Amino acid sequence: MDRGFLKAGHAPTLLAAFLYFDVSFMIWVLLGPLGIAIAHDxxxxxxxxxxxxxxxxxxxxGFRVLAGGLVDVLGPRRVAIAAQLTVILGLVLTWYLAPHTYSQMFGLAGILGIAGASFAIALPLASVWYPPQYQGTALALQLRFCFNA
Structure with a gap:
């Protein structure tokens, strides 16, 4: 890795974007592992x-298209915070309401879809802190750590 990359950007933002992306990705695919238990119940x-x-x-x-547009208008930080709050509140509400029917589970699935929109939010969040020649490196590091974790 080029030493200039380490000096050019903002490492804490790259780490925060990675954590946001990684946690959102874990939430996004939550129904997959739980599908067996939910289907049984x-x-x-x-x-x-x-x-x-x-x-x-x-x-x-679908939410990625919306989030990408909002990132261009409002900025990635604001959209990331709003998306995380929406997902957290949605999960708390789901826990509180405890859906018991198939149709009620689609509300949870929609909330998890908002977490899936993190691709359109976290990637620009990290790269805007780096000069153009290092934006690809920042993106590659973020994706590499996320999918190898």
């Missing part, structure tokens, strides 16, 4: 379980 067939597990991924794709 709600007596879902394979198709229903598949749709429920796929919904955060599909919702994340």
């Amino acid at each position: 709600l007596h879902l067939n394979a198709g229903q379980k598949g749709l429920l597990v796929a919904t955060p991924v599909l919702a994340g794709a």
Whole structure:
């Protein structure tokens, strides 16, 4: 790695963006591992379980477009904070309401989709602190650590 990279940017922001991205990614895929238990408890067939597990991924794709536009208008920091608060409040509300039906679980899946929009928020958050010649390196480090963690 070029030594200039370490001096050029803001390492704490790169670390914060990585943590935001990594935690959001873990939340985004939460229904996958829990799908077996949820399907058992709600007596879902394979198709229903598949749709429920796929919904955060599909919702994340849609929310990514919205989040990307909001990042351009409001800035990545504000959008990241708003997205995290929405996900946290949504998870607390889900815990409080304790959904017991298949249709109620789609509210949770939508909230998890907002966490999936972190791709459109965290990546610009880290790279804007680096000069153009190092933005690719910052992005690569962030993705490398996230997917190797």
